[in-house]
Amino acid sequence: MKQTLTTKSIDALKPAEGKRYEVRDIKTPGLQLRVSNTGAKIFCLSIRVEGQRRRIRIGPYPIVSLADARRRATEIARDIELGMFGHEQTQQDATAPTLSETISLFIDRYAKPNTKDWKGSRSILGKFASLGDTPIDMIRRKDVVAVLDGIVERGTPTRANRALAAFKKLMNWCIDRGDIETSPVASLRPPTREVARDRVLEGAEIAALWKAADAEGFPFAHFVHMLMLTGQRRGEVAAMRWSEIDLDDAIWTLPAQRSKNGRLHIVPLTDAMVAILKSLPRFIGSDFVFTTTGVTPISGFGRLKKRLDDALPEATEDWRFHDFRRTASTGMAKVGVLPHVIDAVTNHKSGIVSGVAATYNRYSYLEEKRDALARWGETVSTLVKSNDGKLATAQR
Structure with missing residues (x-):
């Protein structure tokens, strides 16, 4: 989708339904705004560097304003044209990996080698599928709480506790790897107080x-x-x-x-x-x-x-x-x-x-x-x- 971006039009953009989508700015060539299914918005610049198409992350909106994003996109384009833009800055799609990508890595690199029930971990982390296209560093505490609330409302409160425990482990793994600096669910309490089950069949x-x-x-x-x-x-x-x-x-x-x-x-x-x-x-x-x-x-x-x-x-x-x-x-x-x-x-x-x-x-x-x-x-x-x-x- 292509349009002349304005602050008003950006604020009006709705969260993605499923996979994230992009809005390209007509006024600044290459400038894009990526919108996730949680409503998070990130400015990126799509541009060729040494003959290859690259996507360079500028920053999240509204922390980075539209004016700042246009100014930064112009500076990057100028530096590339003059050969002044360093290779370390040309990472393709420099936004953090999405939650779905992170879960796949977590299962392959940590859960499978270290836990017997890695399939169970994969299944319970699947409860967060609605956040799948969100960059891992853009997930907010309230996004996770919304998922947990949904699990509780469906009548499975203990599963919400298990889901939170699995998500905390995933976030801590991301911190150890340097993917994120802090966990959005640090100190978040389980949504349900559990009572030890003592059911014995008659x-x-x-x-x-x-x-x-x-x-x-x-x-x-x-x-x-x-x-x-x-x-x-x-x-x-x-x-x-x-x-x-x-x-x-x-x-x-x-x-x-x-x-x-x-x-x-x-x-x-x-x-x-x-x-x-x-x-x-x-x-x-x-x-x-x-x-x-x-x-x-x-x-x-x-x-x-x-x-x-x-x-x-x-x-x-x-x-x-x-x-x-x-x-x-x-x-x-x-x-x-x-x-x-x-x-x-x-x-x-x-x-x-x-x-x-x-x-x-x-x-x-x-x-x-x-x-x-x-x-x-x-x-x-x-x-x-x-x-x-x-x-x-x-x-x-």
Whole structure:
């Protein structure tokens, strides 16, 4: 778009819808005003230097006025014509990288090499897509707050907290690299006060979820059943490999690189778990136990939960897949399993067993863990078979 820029016309320019746009000034050749989707406006000069088209950043409006931008553009054009403009000043598009570009770099150069859940980081930073075309040094605190407010309004306040934490990490990484001098979200408090979740599924809910999962068929029915019986983390079960399983010795060895806490974990397999695994079809050339493609493990847990929700009684209180883990721990405690054995089953760092003892005890507790999971499996079986879904008196 080309027009004679005026202060009034610049103030009237609306934020970009999607990708940023440029307005070229008719009065000063090469002078452009770039407008982002947050409404930020930056003056640049598009000009040839030694035969190559360059874009030279002049500065943000209104800190740099229209008169200042025209004056500076004329000075740069004159210096280039006289050969007085230094090469260090001719960086193409010298504006800072956009947020989208910065997130891509952050994922490739920091998250992938240093974190296991880099895909999760990429996903949650995607919540800031509306700021994607904004230069990283032009993002304002209120821009971030607006995104967080939107997440809260959609009914997921804890996700807003996670989004802020991820954005803070990104900004701190940018500071370390020298991309920005200060973080726009420094000292910004999480938008929601979190309360530790203590949801434990009732007996009737366990039975209802088990039966609702039955209707899913392969692979989701088997995945949900294994998740309930093992008490392990959702991602660990979903990405289970055949190479990790020894059906003869009834053991699942979860390697340290796949474990959330970075420790190798031995999970004894009960008869019920072995029966589930033996019933599963295998994809030729694939190591994944739960897969629909043979190339990647299952996903779409949000859609799966919605389908299960639709099959449950309307009065069912909100639940999450992670509640299976807490429910299994509570259920094992109810039938007399000792706390340190429960920690060993769930690969949880509680401080009860730590240090060198923890390294060796993960093996020495193998039979205790097998017994604990067998007792929990019997409890689940009883609940599923019962008509009212309540624990028998002897199991309380």
